Amino acid sequence: MDNKISPALTDEVYHQDLELYRSVINNISEFVCISAIGLFLFSNRSKRLSKKYLKSIKYTIYSAAE
Secondary structure, eight states: OOOOOOHHHHHHHHHHHHHHHHHHHHHHHHHHHHHHHHHHHHOOOOHHHHHHHHHHHHHHHHHHHO
16 A cells, blocks of 8 residues: 555645634734734823834734735
């Protein structure tokens, strides 16, 4: 018996793994966005610090969209 894995099966597993990694990255990005928004809303810091939070939120959203 030949124990070689067919290329089609390998591609299928690769694409399933890729989808799993993408969903994990999206979940992490959503968590980071929600955390950044929460920090922004509940912080009593200066406006300068709030602008940094907004920039980090924008960066996270744009990087998650890619």
